[in-house]
Amino acid sequence: NTLSSFKKLIVKNSNMAETETLDFSPHPPQLSDDNPTGNEDQDMLDADKSAKDSDSDSQSDSDSDSEDDAQQNTQIQALETELLNNPSNYDTHVQYIKASRKQGDIEKLRQAREAMSAIFPLSSEMWQEWTKDEISLNSGLDALPTIEKLFDCGVSDYxxxxxxxxxxxxxxEHDQSVRTLSAAGISKARNLFERALVAAGxxxxxxxxxxxxxxxxxQAIFLTIDETDADSREKQVQRIRNLFHRQLSVPLADLCSTLLTYKAWEAEHGANLDVDSSNLDGLSPQVASSYQKALDMMNARTHLENQISHKVAPESERLQHFRDYLKFEQSLGDPARIQILYERAITEFPISSELWLDYTHYMDKTLKTSSLVRDTYKRASRNCPWxxxxxxRYLLSLERSRASEDEISAVFEKSLQCTFSSFEEYLDIFLTRVDGLRRRLSLLTSGAESSNLDYIIIRETFQRASDYLSPHLKNTESLLRMYRYxxxxxxxxxxxLVAARGVWERLLKISGSVLEVWQGYIAMESEMGNINEARSLFKRCYSKRFPGTGSEDICNSWIRFEREYGTLDDFDLAVKKVTPRLEELQLFKLQEAKSIGVSADDGDNSSRKNVREKRKPVSNLIEEQSPAKRHKDKAKNVKITSEDGKGISKEPVKVNDKKPDVAASKPVSGSKKENRDVTSGKPQQYDxxxxxxxxxxxLKATxxxxxxxxxxxxxxxxIRILTDKFTGKSRGLAYVDFSDDKHLAAAVAKNKHTLLGKRxxxxxxxxKGRKRGSAAPGTSLRQGDNADQTTESSKSGAKNSAEGSGGGLQPSSHHRASNIQLKGKNTFAMPRTVRPLGWVDKDQPKSKESDSVEDENPKSNDEFRKMFIKS
Structure with a gap:
């Protein structure tokens, strides 16, 4: 019974005693030794009061115990629910075991411990507590194997x-054969002691x-030997002496006290030794030499032992002390001492992945195929499954030790249940599994081994890896490596071969924009002699856009392929297909470089250039033609769709590509909009x-x-950042709208401040721009804007629009683009602040200066020049 049930039983008995004691039937008081006064009623009342007080105390204790039990049950139920949802929560397991042990439910406690030990290694304290509980509950011979198994599991964890x-x-104490010192019991105990010495001696x-x-x-065995059996006694004495000699040759902390104990023992068996001193007089030279060597080794390690035993030091510092200690031991090269020091370190730092990696690496290098190495990897994966x-390494270790396919498969499946920090780790595990299957299958095909292993297992492994990793490793070299394999x-x-091609086709659906994927597919077909299939792949991909120089590379690869494998007709066809594509790519590269170069100009130099160019005369191109001639050329060569999209406006737009700082546009007739969103067909206005x-x-700013x-x-x-039409990259220009003039003024005050390394x-x-005549052609039409950047970007936008209208990129030229037509969507990239040359705001009152230039007759070149350079 639990403590609560036991208390309820006590309360029940107390109530029964009260019922039997209280008797209200009339009868005369009886005198007796127990009632010398004869006042039986008073005695009964006193007894009743005492019983009630006792019952009250018992009831209070019972209520308190009931509340504790209810709280414990609630806590256990909450922990069970949490473990059901997350069975890998270490702390919850520990709390559940403590709560179950406190409640006293032995079966539930045992199940909790078994569930935790199946997932995690338990600490030595938890194993000691478990074994003590089981020993106290089961003392019979039937429980001996179960408890011994618990001890075996416990000493294998740490x-x-x-x-x-x-x-x-x-x-x-509990094994009868060992307790009675039978031959089998002695052999069993000695084997167990030797195991303990190897593990912790x-x-x-x-x-x-x-x-x-x-x-x-x-020594206990020696005492049981009959004194008449001199030979057996002598053998046992020699066995004990050998144990002393072995211990004295090991550098242990209490080496000196062990020497004194040994000398006292030898004195008991007839040796003439000074048992009170630690000198080596009287000992055999071999024992004295081994002891002195062990003492020197102990002295060399004393400062290292003091460092790692300093419990109050930070964990990082203590871990570094262990590393220093390990380097010292590795320099001496004793594998047994190095291994036990690693065991001591991981006992102190069980979840240090670097420590486990070092430990397993050392074991691989030293023991290679030993079962001890496999056991070490098993423990490492339990402590650091992430x-x-x-x-x-665990899978490779199993393969080296010739483990069965079932064991390797079980470890592989268990690894996939873990959570790793990157998908590359999952890929490494999948590929390691495939490597092992490939090697074993190769041995099977060569007749070196016999097994039921089939290639279908490799295919299924790849299929699982693809289903899980493809969404996460899209367009990466790692995914390409797996698919190529x-x-x-x-x-x-x-x-x-059909399945191999299916693998590549599947990868093309995932990462078809990656050049290396196409190259790998083509390389496979070429190596297998499938020339026509490789050629068809070139035809499928040569027109695709790949990052960097990938588009040019695939075109050149096709030409080279036809030179090496194709006929003359195949070569001519490839050249015919590739040449326009290479020209288009070259033009696009030039356009992109020009756009980036304009955006990257320094603001200070642009400002100085703006000031200088205000006094420059009109370009020679303008001087060579009269205004009437230029107006006629505009009407012939440049067209723009009207605002309603049905007709052609009477006042077209002219783009001058002669000078890099001249780009102009004129509003559509009858429209007061500053810009047009031609992609949607609807006007768009920015005030x-x-x-x-x-x-x-x-350019990287967002x-x-x-x-x-x-x-x-x-x-x-x-915020509106201007971007290139083709590349979508920033042109280094932006418009920022503010809620009021006060914030705008504060923003302008930040002029020449640094953003991402650029001023x-x-x-x-x-x-609305400046009044006509306030700035020379080629300067910015915005007050205070950077002239070079604004006009250059306007020119770049207009040129991009012009190139886009022809269905492909056209050769660039530094001469005047007289045949370019801006139609439909081609005008969207034009900056909305650019105005046609000579444009006048009708909403502003005309000054005398502007009246003087509104002459109906065309002006000469000299008049036109004077009009713009007038100061």
Whole structure:
């Protein structure tokens, strides 16, 4: 019964006693030794009061216990629910075990411990607590194998001298064969002691405890030998002496006290030794030499032992002390001492992945195919299941040790249930599994091995890897590597060319924009002699746009392929297809370089250039033609669709590509809109009444960067970054709308401030432009704008539009583009602040200066020049 049930039983008995005591039937008081006064009623009342007080206390304790039980049940139920949802929560397992042990439910406690040990290694303290509970509950012979199995599991998780001592003591006490010192029992105990010495006998600070238990056991055997059996007694004495000699040759913390104990023992058996001194007089030279060597080794390690035993030091510092200690041991080259020091380190730092990686690497290098290495990897994967490299090495270790396919498959499946930090780790595990299957299958095909292994397992493994990793590794070299490997194995081991091509086609659907994917597919067909199939792949991909120089590379690869494999007709066809494409790519590259170059101009130099060019005369191109002639050329060569999209406006737009700082446009007749969104067919208006024009922006700057740049100013309503039509990349220009003039003025005050390493130019946007005559041709039409950048970008936008209208990129030229026509969508890239040469705002009153130039007759070149250079 639980404590609560036991208390309820006590309360029930107390109530029964009260019922039997209270008797209200009339009868005379009886005198007796128990009632000398004869006042039986008073005695009964006193007894009743005492019983009620006792019952009240019992009831209070019962209520308190009931509340505790209810809280424990609620806590256990909550922990069970949490473990059901997340069985990999280590802390929840620990709390659940503690709560179950406190409640006293042995079966539930046992199940909780078994569930946790199946997932995680338990600490030595938890194993000691578990074994003690089981020993207290089961003391019969039937429970002996179960408890011994628990001890075996416990000592295999971590190095624990205390747990080994409990294990040895339990066997000596509860195993009847060992307790009676039968031949089988003695053999069993000695084997267990030797296991303990191998596992923990070299532990510098605690290893002597196991040596002492071993000697005590052998001494107990000696005492049971009949004195008349001199030979057996002598053999046993020699066995104990050998244990002393072995212990004295090991550098342990209490080496000096062990020497004194040994000398006292030898004195008991007839040796003439000074048992009170630690000198080596009287000892055999071999024992004295081994002891002195062990003492020197201990002295060399004393400072290292002191460092790692400093518990109050930070964990990082203590871990570094262990690393220093390990380097010291590795320099001496004793594998047993290095291994036990690693065990001590991982006991202190069980989830240090770097420590486990170092440990397993050392074991691989030293023991290679030993079962001990496999066991180490198993423990490493239990302590650090999130490290993919440990699982990869674990699979390789199993393959080296000739593990069965079932065991390797089980470890592989278990690794896939873990959570890794990157998808590359999952890919490494999949490929390691495939590597092992390929090697074993190759041995099967060569007749070196016999098994039921089939290529279908490799295909299924690749299929699982593809389904899981393709969405996450799209357009990466890792995914290409896996698919290339898969396709090669399909054609070589699987002997299925159709399946190999299916692998490549599947990859093209995922990463068809990656040049290397097409190259890999083509290379496979070429290596297998499938020339026509490789040629068809070139035809499918030569017109695709690949990053960098990929588009040019695939075109050149096709030409080279036809030179090496094709006929003359094939070569001519390839040249015919590729040549226009290469020209188009070259023009596009030039256009992109020009656009980037314009946006990257420095703001300070542009400002100085703007000041200089205000006094420059009109270009020679304008001087060579009269205004009437230029107006006639415009009407012939440049057209733009009307606002309603049905007709042609009477006042077309002219783009002058002669000078890099001249680009103009004239509004559509009858429209007051500043710009047009021709992509949608609807006019779009920007008043720019409270807008800042920002230039010389870093090409990597985003809307968030600009918003953060103006965060101290505030009032940002909208941000519009100008981008290239073809590449979509920033041109280094932007418009920033503000809520009012106050915020705009504060934003303009940030002119020449640095944004992402570049000094940006900021000016108020002036959509109506300056009065005619206030600036020379080629200068900015915005007040305070960067002239070079604004006009150049306007020219670039107009040119991009012109090139786009022809269905392909045309050769660029530094001469006047007299045959370019801007139609439909071709005008969308034109900056909305650019005005045609000579444009006048009708809303503004005309000055005398402007009246003087509104002459109906065309002016001569000299008059035209004087009009613009007038100061």
């Amino acid at each position: 190095l624990s001298v205390a747990l080994w001592c409990d294990y040895l003591s339990f066997v000596q 070299l532990h510098v600070t605690e290893g002597s405890r196991i040596w002492e238990l071993y000697r005590e056991f052998e 490290v993919g490299e440990l699982w990869v 898969w396709a090669r194995l399909e054609s070589t081991l699987g002997k299925d 720019d009444q409270c807008t800042a024009f920002v230039s010389n922006i870093n 809307h968030d960067d600009l918003r953060k740049f103006f965060s101290d100013v505030g009032g940002v309503v909208a 940006v130019s900021i000016a108020k946007s002036d959509p």
